[in-house]
Amino acid sequence: MSQPDDQLLKRLLAMFEVEAEEHLSAIAAGLLALEQSPPRDRAQELVETTFREVHTLKGAARAVNLGDVVAVCHAMESVFAALKGGRLALTPAGLDLLHQGYARVRGLLDGSAAAGPDQDALVAALDAYAEGREPASASAPGRAAPSFPAAAPADPMAETVAETVDEALVAEAPRAAGRPTLRIATSKVDALLRHAEELVSARLAAGRQVSDLCGLASDAAERVRAHERARRRLEEGGDSPAARLLKQQGDTLRWLSGRVAQLANAGRQDLRILGKMLDSLLDEAKQVLMVxxxxxxxxxxxxxxxxxxxxxxxxxxxxxxxxxxxxxxxxxxxxxxxxxxxxxxxxxxxxxxxxxxxxxxxxxxxxxxxxxxxxxxxxxxxxxxxxxxxxVDGLRHAAADQGLMSAAAAAALDDDAARALAFRSGLSxxxxxxxxxxxxxxxxxxxxxxxxxxxxxxxxxxxxxxxxxxxxxPVTLASFRGVLVEVEGACFILPTGGVERVARVAASAIATVENRETIVLDGRTLGLVRLADVLGLAPVRPNRAPPSHHTVAVLSRGGQAIAFVVDRVRDEQEVLMKNLGPQLARAAYVTGASVLATGEVALILNIPDLLAGAAQAPMAIRTTVAVSRRKSILIAEDSITARTLFKNLLEAAGYQVRTAVDGVDAWAVLTGGDVFDLLVSDVEMPRMGGFELTTKVRGHPQLAALPVVLITSLGSREDKERGVDVGANAYLVKDSFDQGNLLQIVSHLV
CATH class of the missing domain: 3.30.565.10 (Histidine kinase-like ATPase, C-terminal domain)
Known part of the structure; x- marks a missing residue:
C-alpha cells in the first residue's frame, strides 16, 4: 500500500472507531431492551431500530475493509430481517446468539477476538437461526462453551469514547503547515459557540442602553439651548442676581450635557468594536467546525x-x-x-x-x-x-407482493408515486x-x-x-436563513429551505374545492390554511373586519406544497438557533428558538410538521355571513331530482332560489335583468355545460364578480383544476356531496 493510501486508511479507521462505538452502544441497548419481553409494538420498533444500526455498522466496516466485521453483521442482519418479516420468533437461545454476534464484533474491533473457526461457527449458527433452525444451546455450534458473554453489557466507557478519541492528539493525523492538528470533541466546540451566541443578547442590551444614553444626550443639549435663550432674555434687562444665578446653572448644565455626550460617543464606539469582535468570534467559532x-x-x-x-x-x-x-x-x-x-x-x-x-x-x-x-x-x-x-413497475409489484397495498392500488400509482415507494422501509x-x-x-x-x-x-x-x-x-448547523413572519401578534421563524415563496393574494381570488380553500399561484392550485389555526393561536382581535388581501407563505417538502396565511412577513435574515431544552423537546411544530435583533424571542417552526398538521386544520379563511336579507340564488341543473334537492335545501336555509334546466337557460336568466347573489351549476348539461357557463359569466362586465359553485360527478384532479381555471369559487363532487358543506360554502360566498 502506498504512503498516501496508508495515511487515508489510518484516517478512515480513526473515524470508524468513533462511529462504531456509537452503533455498538445502540445495538447493545436494543438487545438488552428485547430481553425484557416488551409489548409486541415496542418489540417491532426495537427490532427495526437495531436492524438499522447493524446495517449501518456493516456498511461502515466495509468502507474500511473490515471483512470479518462485515461477515458477522451480515449474519445478524439475516436474523433481524426474518424477525421483522414475521418469519422467525425471537427465542432466548436466539437472543443469546445475537448477543454473541454483538460481542464478537466488539472483540474484533478492540482486538480481544480474531477471525477463525469460532467466528465461522457463529456466522453459520446465525444463518441457520435466520432460516428457522433453533440453536441447540446458548453456545455456538461445535464448541463446548461460549467464549463470549451471553449478554455482553455496553462498555461503560462507550459513551465517552467518541470524546476521548476526538480530544486525543493523533500522531498519525495529517499536519497543516507543519503544526499538529488537535481533534476536539464537537460538544465542546458547540458549548463555545453557544456562549458566543449568548453574547449577542448582551450586545443587544448594550445597544439599547447606548441608544437611551444618546437620547439623554440629545435631551440635555436641547435643555442647554433653552437655558441659554432664557439667560439672554434676562441679561437684556441688565445685570441682576437672577441673571447671575441662571448663568451659574447654565455652566453646570453645559458641563453635564457635554459629559453625557462624551459618554454617548464612547458607548457608540465601544458598541461598534464589540459588534465587530463578536461577529468575528461567531464566524471563527463556526469555522472551527468547517472542513x-x-x-x-x-x-x-x-x-x-x-x-x-x-x-x-x-x-x-x-x-x-x-x-x-x-x-x-x-x-x-x-x-x-x-x-x-x-x-x-x-x-x-x-x-x-x-x-x-x-x-x-x-x-x-x-x-x-x-x-x-x-x-x-x-x-x-x-x-x-x-x-x-x-x-417503477418492479416497485409497484414489490409493494403489492409484500402487502403494503393492494395490486389495484399499486397499479394506479403514477411514476412519481411509485418511485416514492423506494423510501418505504423494508421494500426492495x-x-x-x-x-x-x-x-x-x-x-x-x-x-x-x-x-x-x-x-x-x-x-x-x-x-x-x-x-x-x-x-x-445546510452548510452549518450553527445558523441558517429564516423568514420572520408575524401571526396573531407573535413572531415565528420559517427556515428558508422549506419556504418556496411568499405572496399577497386577494381575498376574492380564494376558491373552495371539496370544502377546502385554495388559491392559484404560478399556474398551480394550492391548499390554503391559516398558520394560526395550525398552531392553535387564539385571535388577538376576534372581531376585526376581513382583509381584502392576505399574505401567504408557500411551504413545500417532497413535492407537497401548501400556502399558509400569516399576518405579515417581517424580514429574511440569518438565524442563530437555540435548543428549547428537554422540557420542550416534544413541543408540537417547534424545533428551537432564536433571539432577534430587537431582543424578542421567536420560535423556529418545523416545516414537515406544519405540512402534516395542515391536513387537520380548519378552513383557512372562515367568515360567518348571516342572512340578513333573502339572498337570491340561481341553480342550473339538468337533473330534475338534483335540481329539486338543491332548491329545497337552499330555500329551507332562508335563500330565494330560482332554477334553470341547462346553461343556455341559466345564461338567459342571468342576462335578463334579475340580480342574483350566487350561481350554483352542474358541469355536464346539454347545450351549455357549467365550465362554459362560468367562462361566460367571468367575461361579462356586470356578472364577472358573481360567485359560482360547480357541483358535478367529475372528480378527477384535472376537472377540479379546470373548474378553478375557468373561475369557479368552489367545486363540489356529487359522490362526496354533503348538505352541510354546500350550506357552509354558500354562506361563505354570499
Missing amino acids: PVAALLEPMAPLVRDLARAEGKEVDLIIRGGDLEIDRRIQEEMKDALLHLVRNAVAHGIETPEVRAGRGKPRRGTLAITVGQTEAGRAEIAIADDGAGFD TSGLLTETSGRGLGLPIVQDKVERLGGGLALESTVGLGTVFRIRV
Whole structure:
C-alpha cells in the first residue's frame, strides 16, 4: 500500500472507531431492551431500530475493509430481517446468539477476538437461526462453551469514547503547515459557540442602553439651548442676581450635557468594536467546525471499486466540489446516507458490462458525486449514475407482493408515486439478498438522516438513462436563513429551505374545492390554511373586519406544497438557533428558538410538521355571513331530482332560489335583468355545460364578480383544476356531496 493510501486508511479507521462505538452502544441497548419481553409494538420498533444500526455498522466496516466485521453483521442482519418479516420468533437461545454476534464484533474491533473457526461457527449458527433452525444451546455450534458473554453489557466507557478519541492528539493525523492538528470533541466546540451566541443578547442590551444614553444626550443639549435663550432674555434687562444665578446653572448644565455626550460617543464606539469582535468570534467559532467535504468523499473511491468488483461491474467514480467546506457535524451525519446511496447506485443502478453493451452504452458505468453551494448557507450533494433508472413497475409489484397495498392500488400509482415507494422501509426490488442490497433499508435511512438535518431529498430518474439523488443540507448547523413572519401578534421563524415563496393574494381570488380553500399561484392550485389555526393561536382581535388581501407563505417538502396565511412577513435574515431544552423537546411544530435583533424571542417552526398538521386544520379563511336579507340564488341543473334537492335545501336555509334546466337557460336568466347573489351549476348539461357557463359569466362586465359553485360527478384532479381555471369559487363532487358543506360554502360566498 502506498504512503498516501496508508495515511487515508489510518484516517478512515480513526473515524470508524468513533462511529462504531456509537452503533455498538445502540445495538447493545436494543438487545438488552428485547430481553425484557416488551409489548409486541415496542418489540417491532426495537427490532427495526437495531436492524438499522447493524446495517449501518456493516456498511461502515466495509468502507474500511473490515471483512470479518462485515461477515458477522451480515449474519445478524439475516436474523433481524426474518424477525421483522414475521418469519422467525425471537427465542432466548436466539437472543443469546445475537448477543454473541454483538460481542464478537466488539472483540474484533478492540482486538480481544480474531477471525477463525469460532467466528465461522457463529456466522453459520446465525444463518441457520435466520432460516428457522433453533440453536441447540446458548453456545455456538461445535464448541463446548461460549467464549463470549451471553449478554455482553455496553462498555461503560462507550459513551465517552467518541470524546476521548476526538480530544486525543493523533500522531498519525495529517499536519497543516507543519503544526499538529488537535481533534476536539464537537460538544465542546458547540458549548463555545453557544456562549458566543449568548453574547449577542448582551450586545443587544448594550445597544439599547447606548441608544437611551444618546437620547439623554440629545435631551440635555436641547435643555442647554433653552437655558441659554432664557439667560439672554434676562441679561437684556441688565445685570441682576437672577441673571447671575441662571448663568451659574447654565455652566453646570453645559458641563453635564457635554459629559453625557462624551459618554454617548464612547458607548457608540465601544458598541461598534464589540459588534465587530463578536461577529468575528461567531464566524471563527463556526469555522472551527468547517472542513472540506473531501474528507467525506475520499472513502468512496475504494468502496466503489470493491463494490463494483463484487457485483461484476465496471464503474468509474467522478468526484467534484471536494474543496467546499461543510460543518463537520453535518458530514458525520451524512456519511451513512452517502454510503447507502453509493451502494444503491452500484448494486441497483449501473448494469453489468454485457447488459450495457447490449443497450448501446459504454461497458464502464459512471457514478458522479458533485457538491456545490446552491445558495447562502446551503449546499447540494448530487449522486448521479448512468444506469438503468428506477424500475417503477418492479416497485409497484414489490409493494403489492409484500402487502403494503393492494395490486389495484399499486397499479394506479403514477411514476412519481411509485418511485416514492423506494423510501418505504423494508421494500426492495432485489430478488437476491447480498451483503450490499436486498434489505430495503438504505433509502429510508437516507431520508431519515437528511430530514433530521433540516435538509431535503429529491429524486430524478429516467428509465434507461440513470438516476440522480439531490440532497440539500445546510452548510452549518450553527445558523441558517429564516423568514420572520408575524401571526396573531407573535413572531415565528420559517427556515428558508422549506419556504418556496411568499405572496399577497386577494381575498376574492380564494376558491373552495371539496370544502377546502385554495388559491392559484404560478399556474398551480394550492391548499390554503391559516398558520394560526395550525398552531392553535387564539385571535388577538376576534372581531376585526376581513382583509381584502392576505399574505401567504408557500411551504413545500417532497413535492407537497401548501400556502399558509400569516399576518405579515417581517424580514429574511440569518438565524442563530437555540435548543428549547428537554422540557420542550416534544413541543408540537417547534424545533428551537432564536433571539432577534430587537431582543424578542421567536420560535423556529418545523416545516414537515406544519405540512402534516395542515391536513387537520380548519378552513383557512372562515367568515360567518348571516342572512340578513333573502339572498337570491340561481341553480342550473339538468337533473330534475338534483335540481329539486338543491332548491329545497337552499330555500329551507332562508335563500330565494330560482332554477334553470341547462346553461343556455341559466345564461338567459342571468342576462335578463334579475340580480342574483350566487350561481350554483352542474358541469355536464346539454347545450351549455357549467365550465362554459362560468367562462361566460367571468367575461361579462356586470356578472364577472358573481360567485359560482360547480357541483358535478367529475372528480378527477384535472376537472377540479379546470373548474378553478375557468373561475369557479368552489367545486363540489356529487359522490362526496354533503348538505352541510354546500350550506357552509354558500354562506361563505354570499
